Amino acid sequence: MEKFKRLPQHIGIIPDGNRRWAQSNGLNKQEGYAHGIDPGLDLYRLCLELGIGEMTFYGFTVDNTKRPSEQTAAFQKACVDAVEKLKDRDADLLVVGNTNSPLFPKELLPYTERTKFGKGLIKVNFLVNYGWNWDLNYPIKNDLLHSSEDITKGIASSGISRIDLILRWGGRRRLSGFLPIQSIYADFFILDEMWPDYNREQAYRALRWYQDQDVTLGG
Numbered sequence: 001m002e003k004f005k006r007l008p009q010h011i012g013i014i015p016d017g018n019r020r021w022a023q024s025n026g027l028n029k030q031e032g033y034a035h036g037i038d039p040g041l042d043l044y045r046l047c048l049e050l051g052i053g054e055m056t057f058y059g060f061t062v063d064n065t066k067r068p069s070e071q072t073a074a075f076q077k078a079c080v081d082a083v084e085k086l087k088d089r090d091a092d093l094l095v096v097g098n099t100n101s102p103l104f105p106k107e108l109l110p111y112t113e114r115t116k117f118g119k120g121l122i123k124v125n126f127l128v129n130y131g132w133n134w135d136l137n138y139p140i141k142n143d144l145l146h147s148s149e150d151i152t153k154g155i156a157s158s159g160i161s162r163i164d165l166i167l168r169w170g171g172r173r174r175l176s177g178f179l180p181i182q183s184i185y186a187d188f189f190i191l192d193e194m195w196p197d198y199n200r201e202q203a204y205r206a207l208r209w210y211q212d213q214d215v216t217l218g219g
Contacts, residue, residue: 001049002204006211008164010054011047012186014178015040017170017194019071024194030074032196037082039198046203047122048090054123056160057082058178062131065103072103079128080107090118096157097129104129114159125160132177152181162186165210167203169195187213 015036022032040057047055059079065072086093095111097104108128139154152158157179163186166178171192175183189206 002207004050004207004211007050007052007207008187008210009052010056010161010163010165010182011052012056012058012163012166012178012183013040013043014058014166014168014170014176015195015198016168016172018075018196020170021194021196028070030068030071033071033074033078034081035196037078037085039195040082041085042200043198043203044086044089044091044122044124046200050207052122054125054161056125056127056163056179056182058176059097059126059128059130061127061177062098062101062103062129062134063177065101065129076103076105079126080105083108083111083126086124087117090121091124092116092120092122093124093126094159095126095128096135096160097127098131098134099129101129123161127157127179130157130177132180136180155181157182164215165189165206167191167206169193169198169202187215 018032018036019029022029044055060075064075092114093111094114095108099109099112105128135156138156139151160179160182163179163182166183166186166188169191171190173190187210189209191202193202
């Protein structure tokens with residue numbers, strides 16, 4: 001295994017390009033999501049092997065649910081299937097998303113409180129039916145905000161720590177509302193490959209780049 005002089009302790013993953021990959025392979029757009037599950041599991045295994053302490057996957061957003069119903073059903077199922085596969089591994093799982101919506105998969109409700117599988121060696125967070133506006137307004141909507149308190153302590157995603165490195169597959173140069181508080185000082189690495197075409201060399205490329213970045217957190 002490749003060695004690194006410095007590794008991020010928390011990586012964020014934006015697994016984009018599923019629909020484009022499907023079309024380029026002669027499939028319907030919605031068929032691409034199922035092909036994104038195994039890449040996520042392999043990246044999980046790599047992070048576990050490297051000793052990275054936390055990873056957050058962008059499952060789907062509130063805005064994504066405006067897509068055709070067959071696509072919405074497909075990415076909902078992909079998120080549920082991914083979590084089901086993690087149950088056989090040493091993950092410390094948390095699912096964050098708007099559970100008041102009927103578009104939140106009910107199968108994932110038990111994991112909206114952090115749940116340890118096996119030895120719970122790595123924190124794995126899934127953003128499911130997530131919206132940045134919903135997240136930041138959560139303390140106001142739920143009467144959790146008091147004048148003397150830090151607003152970030154009451155946001156819906158408060159159980160997720162600050163992110164060091166964000167990896168986005170699919171070539172797009174944008175955050176797309178991905179955890180605006182935790183991403184504030186994250187380095188951002190773009191991969192032009194579509195997410196279903198993931199391989200470990202792509203992750204190594206990002207980690208090689210990261211270890212040479214100057215991390216100051218504004219100081």
